[in-house]
Amino acid sequence: MSEKAAICPRGHDSVRIVRDGIQRKGGRAKQRWRCVLPDGTYHRFLGVMSRTIAADSTCVECENHIAPHAGPVAPAEGEYLVREIAGALVGMGRGQTYTDAAIRARARGNIGKTGDRREVVNGQTVADWMSDFVPAVAARHEETAWPAVLVLDSTTFFWTDPRTKTSMALFSILAAYGYDKDGKQGHLWKLEAGPADDIGAWTDFLGSLPGKPESIVCDQGGSIIGAINKHWGEWAAVNLVHHCEHHLNERALAAFKSDKLSSDDPIRTLARGAFTSREKWDAFEAAITSRPKLLMTNGWLTKNQTWMRGQTQGRDRIPPVYSNSAVEQPIREIRQIIKPRAYVFKNRARMNHLLTLMRLARLRVDTATDYATDIRAFLNEHHGHPPRSYRETYDTQVNPKGEFLFNSLWAAKPQLAMEELRIQKALARAQAREIQRAAKIAEASGAISPIS
Structure with missing residues (x-):
């Protein structure tokens, strides 16, 4: 083996x-490894990507023996393997709870441990991995501009x-779904959660990526229309928006x-083609x-x-996407979860x-192998110690009166x-306890009669 198999x-x-030798303390x-300096002194260290002894010293794929220095990797001084972290992220994207994903990772992490076995009490470990590693596994699939x-x-x-x-x-x-200028190559483009579904929220959403679409298909929600006008200029919606024909038809049938x-x-006969041209709309x-x-x-x-009148007049000038049904399906699946x-x-x-993980799952790019590759590259870039970004996600908002945390x-x-x-419930419980206490005092007082 090369002497430079590890880097100080x-x-x-x-x-x-x-x-x-082998470090057996803890997990x-x-x-x-030992780094020997020119003056003869030395110090010990674990690799930037720590190699662990494989369970039964055997590869899970080919079942061949694996030497200790060639086993699966974990973050420097970390307890879980990179592939276990990757597997947990895949599970989260497919609907697992934080706690369930953590229990599964812990069950695998207990195999081959030299220290005491640990049990999972909540999903905090996986929640921390989300902040640390989701940006790394999502980077190659992020969209950089709005589609046509x-x-x-x-x-x-x-x-x-x-x-x-x-x-x-x-x-x-x-949610946003995107297509190319020919109305093809469609896929889920972006998902984002927030407190509101209003003009401000949609304006921020549209402003999160550069570019301007040639066509926007949506339902008749005023928030989206208002945000389009606010972000791309007054009356932009008139030139960009095509109201979903499926929902228009449903409301007409109702x-x-x-x-x-x-x-x-x-009228029912005329309705069947009314949205396809101005001539047919006028007749309808x-x-x-x-x-x-x-x-x-x-x-x-x-x-x-x-x-x-305007939508049917210009229908033949836009790409052949006339309904927002494509984005409804992933929304429905995510809502069920x-x-x-x-x-x-x-x-x-x-x-x-x-x-983000749910979006990757719906793009069918959520494999533990790819996630592990991206996580290893991210860890190597940060010398095995990722920035502890999970602390940045803690809620710190306080309401204006300072009475409780938002x-x-x-x-x-x-x-x-x-x-x-x-x-109100706390006051009601306090009042009930006070009534009970007063009743007990009264009962005790009544039971003690004066000496005759």
């Missing part, structure tokens, strides 16, 4: 670097106040049903206005006719790291309502 972390101009047994065709949609999670039965928006996930239009009604519009008693259908038309534990997620930065993901209104509810 102190940067010494060594006479030689040699293997110096896994690891190959130790941009499809936008969102989903919002709610909390219901049990006192008033009022639903309040808790947090939202904004209006037809309310007005009891028969299946062979001429004329048929509806000629029948003013169709109240719901005319109401739908009044809301959409001005916009649809998050909804059962929506109240657990409170940290915005960590949620965005999780959404979390960074949820909207302020439900948090204030939750705090009021907590205070």
Whole structure:
């Protein structure tokens, strides 16, 4: 073996670097090295990427023997293998909870340990890995500009106040799907979570990448339209936005049903091609206005006719993407994962790291092998000690009154309502305890009768 198989972390101009036994203290047994200096002095160290003794000293792939200095790697002085970290990140992107991913990593980490076996009590370890390593595994798949065709949609999670039965928006996930100028090569472009689904949130979202799409497909949400105008200039939406034809059609059919239009009604026939050209739209519009008693259908038309005249006029000039259904599917899948534990997620930065992993999973690029390769490169770049960026994700927001800590993901209104509810419940419990205490005192006093 070459003497330069390991590099001195102190940067010494060594006479030689040699293997110096196995360090068995603590977690896994690891190959130790000795750096011998010209004056004969030396010091011991673990490699920048510490080599560990493989379980049963055998490769999991080929089942051949592995020498201690050639075993699987872990971060310098770290307990978990790089491949275990990578596996945990893959699991998170596919819907595992923090705790479940941590338990699985711990189960593998206990194999071959020389110290006491440890158990997992929560998912904090994996939460820290998210901050440290998600940017590294996502770097090669990050988008650097908006695509030619941009499809936008969102989903919002709610909390219901049990006192008033009022639903309040808790947090939202904004999503973008992208295509090339021919309406092909489509994939999930970006995901981001935040307290609101409003113009400000969408403006920040659109401003997170450079470039300007040729076409934007979205539903009729005012927040998206307002953000487009704010980010790309007044009236930008008129030139860029194409309202989703699928949702337009669904709402039209609902209006037809309310007005009891028969299946062979001429208006239903005209509706089938009404969104494809201005000529067909004009015929469809004329048929509806000629029948003013169709109240719901005319109401739908009044809301959409001005916009649809322009949209159908220019339909043949945009790439052939007319619906936002492509972005709805990943949103639906992600919502199914998050909804059962929506109240657990409170940290915005960590949620965005999780959404990054979910995006990679939906791009089908989430393999433990690739993640491990990227993590090793990241660790080597930082000499085995990654910047402890997880501390930067801790919530530090305080409400204006300074009464309690806001979390960074949820909207302020439900948090204030939750705090009021907590205070009310605490007061109610205190009052109940006081009533019980007074009752016991009264009971004790009544039981002691004066001496006759």
